[in-house]
Amino acid sequence: MLVCSCFAVSDRTLRSVIASGAYDADEIGARCDAGTGCGGCLEEIDELLDEAMPRRRRPVARSA
Numbered sequence: 896m897l898v899c900s901c902f903a904v905s906d907r908t909l910r911s912v913i914a915s916g917a918y919d920a921d922e923i924g925a926r927c928d929a930g931t932g933c934g935g936c937l938e939e940i941d942e943l944l945d946e947a948m949p950r951r952r953r954p955v956a957r958s959a
């Protein structure tokens with residue numbers, strides 16, 4: 896399923912990026928660009944991070 900339409904990044908790619916060590920939206924953006932465009936996918940990225948790391952602290956949302 897496509898999560899970030901700005902950069903055509905799927906949930907599968909995002910899960911892989913998270914599994915390889917990306918721990919927040921900034922780190923995910925640095926690795927695959929997801930979330931660095933319009934920002935419309937940041938909530939979904941945050942949910943994927945929560946899914947992978949349920950005990951992490953929620954980051955402060957950044958503006959687009």
Ligand code: FES
Pocket residue numbers: 898899900901902929930931932933934935936937
């Ligand atoms: S949909 Fe991901 S940055 Fe726009």
